[in-house]
Amino acid sequence: MNSPRRSSVRSPIAWSWMLLAFLLFGCGGGGGGGLDPILGPPVLGVPPTVSATSPAASEPPVSGVAISSSVQATFSKRMSADSLTASSFTLACPAGASMSATVTYDAASSTATLTPTAALPPGTLCVATVTTAARDTTGLALAANFSWQFRTAGLPDTTRPTVIFTVPVPTATGVVTNTRITATFSEAMRAASLTADSFVVTGGSPASPIGGTVSYSASSRTATFTPTAATLPVNTVFTATVTTTATDAAGNALAGNTAVAPNAGNHVWTFTTGSTADAIPPTVLVVNPVAGATAVCRTQSINASFSEPMDPASIDTTTFRVTENGVAVSGAVSYDASNRIATFSPTAATGFSANVALSVTVASGAAGVRDLAGNPLAADQVWSFSTGTQACAPPIDLQSIAGFGAFGGGAGVTNQGINTVIGGNLGTTAACTLVTGLHDRFDIYTETPLNVGAVDGTIYCAPPAPGTVAKFDIATQARADAQASYNQLAALPAGSDPGAGQLGGLVLPPAVYTAAGGTFAITSGDLTLDALGDANATWVFQSSAAMTIGLPGIPRRVFLINGAKASNVFWQVGSAGRIEDGSTMVGTIIAPAGITISTAGQTVQTTLTGRAIGLTASVTMVNTTIVAP
Structure with missing residues (x-):
């Protein structure tokens, strides 16, 4: 039948x-x-995820977050604005103590911003949560609540943000005609303050505004100007301007780079187009951990370094994915524009699972990562590695001293010269009368026509006026935090001394280095620190006595390559530190006997991308630029 x-x-x-x-x-x-x-397409039915946050979701939690900051969550898909409310996006400081806040949603960047109605409590571990009540435009909800932690700073954020990197770079020539223009900032910005009014591009003769739109990526702290036209005019000079109406998350206005008022004006740069567009796909140059790596520590971040500047908006958890046995691993993705490195950080407190194989994919094609000309990766970049059982070494937690560019122990801070600029706060537990040749936005500290130095943040010192008890208390806490950081650095297991105290001419991978003879010097050549593609690579230099950078008339430099960051370089100096005229130094220097930068009467600029922290003695400087990373 x-x-x-x-x-x-x-x-x-x-x-x-x-x-x-x-x-x-x-x-x-x-x-x-x-x-x-x-x-239909696979994307139908896929729940949205939180792809990036500000403050960043990491373990251990980010610290030093300004008490006036807002909190942001960027999603993998367009969201329903109605679903993002003070009930579905919450903040507790500390855990269990809900903060009153308002929530707004920017559809262009798929970013929700939570703005507390009052300042966050200082020095507090806060918990932000996006619940499953948050839905995408098709009605799909998050698969599970997404929570992350951060710790607030012990003092208010008064430091103005700066532009630290641009694409194209200043005075660039032969720029491809289909590029987007980007500006990366020193700290998290208010997305709403970055618009076509605060980020302007002009060009031609006579110069006229170029039509375009502006977006902001919280995960990379980068604003992107996308011209309306597919290509810019060829062989044309353009001027890009980010104005002081751009503000950080705490509401501080941009500190610009204009010659008339470098600490107050707009940030302006120029570039010149060539005659061609860019049609070359980007490539992944380096991955970390490397393919096939074993016993990787569980809280290790995953990094992919690109061949050219990338579009920050294209790098998130949908295009940079990590899976364990085919199941997506929860994490947050960020992009370091200056080093062209994308980073995936696991959000679990313990990091990745122990003794498992993990697969990583950087996606290609129309829905994958792309460069600033819109060219996608030609093929997926896929690699695997396996974890061990151990956690990674804990990071150095500077706590409140992280907000200071210079600190003069109990002996004060002195500037000589008219070209000194300190990025960040400046402090001492001494009376304010021992701060000389400097000013912040509020007060002047014994300046003369020949000794003028600008502090981008606030000067904290003891009475008499303009010192106050409150300022002294902040300086006292910063001094205690600096001592704790010094002790943490000194307690790390001793490392090697590859140059017998002489670091000049060396190329060093991340590690702890200990001066066998008690002193470190960079005098015979320049020092290069190579991160090998690891965005979290850390260097600690331990010296029981002195540290010297450069010689009289012979400046020396420290170079950072392959993803190395100044914020991850530390110098624990047992006595005093010295940076000679015109040298370029990198890292946080903590020295009980103080730090001297340059020589009186010198007009050449000396630069420290880091911090000069004296625990007991003073910090003295002459025509010095300090940028606290």
Whole structure:
């Protein structure tokens, strides 16, 4: 007996799905890209995720967050604005103590911003949560609540943000005509303050504004200007300007780079286009951990270094994915524009699972990562590694001293010269009368026509006026935190001394280095620190006595390559530190006997991208630029 035949008549629901598939994707056999003609594209039914946060979601939690900061969550998909409210996006400081706040949503960047109605409590571990009440525009909710922690600073943020990196770089020539223009900031910015009014590009003769839109990526602290036209005019000089209406998360206005008022004006740079557009796909140059690595510590971040500047908006948890046995691992993705490194950080407190194989994919194609000209990665970058059981070494927690560019122990801070600029706060537990040749936005500290130095943040010192008890208390806490950081650095297990105390001419990977003879010097050549593609690579230099950078008339430099960051370089100096005229130094220097930068009467600029922290003695400087990373 013949088996019954299945009816070829489809239900009305099936016909509806077929019609939808036809309208969306066409009926050609080769145009579906493997999509089911009835069920539609795989993206349908995929819940949204939190792809980036500010403050960043990391373990251990980010510290030093300004008490006036807002909190941001960027999503992998467009969200329903109605679903993002003070009930679905919450903040508790500390855990269990809910903060009153308002929540707004920016559809262009898929970013929700939570703005507390009052300042956050200082020195507190806060918990931000996006709940499953948050839905995308199709009604799909987050699969699970997403929570992360951060610790607030012990003092208010009065430091103005700066532009630390741009694409194109200043005075660049031969720039491709289809590039976007980006500006990366020193700290988290208010997305709403970055618009076509605060980020302006002009060009031509006479110069006129270029039409375009501005977006902001919280995960990379980068604003992107996208010209309306597909290409810019060829062989043309353009001027890009980020104005002081751009503010950080605490509401501080941008500190610019204009010659008339370098600590108050706009940030302005120029570039010149060439005659061609960019059609070359980017590539991944270096990955970390490397393919096949074993026993990787569980809280290790995953990094991919690119061949050219990338579009920050294209780098998130949908295009930089980590899976364990085919299941997505929860994490947050950030992008370091200056080093062209994307980083995936696990959000679990313990990091990745122990003794497991993990697969990493950087996606290609139209829905993958792309460069600033819009060119996608040509093929997926896929690699695997396995974890061990151990956690990574804990980071150095500077706590409140992280907000200071210079600190003069109990002996004060002295500037000589008219070209000194301190990024960050400046402090001492001494009376304010021992701070000389400096000013912040509020007060002047014994300046003369020949000794003028600008402090971008606030000067904290003891009475008499302009010192106050409150300022002295902040300075006292910063001094205690600096001592704790010094002790943490000194307690690390001793490392090697590859140059017998002489670091000049060396190229060093991340590690702890200990001066066998008690002193470190960079005098015979320059020092290069190579991160090997690890965005969290850390260097600690331990010296029981002195540290010297450069010689009289022979400045020396410290170079950072392959993702190395000044914020991850530390110098624990047992006595005093000295940076000679015109040298370029990197890292946080903590020295009980104080730090001397340059020589009186010198006009050449000396630069420290880091911090000069004296625990007991003073910090003295001449025509010095300090940028606290």
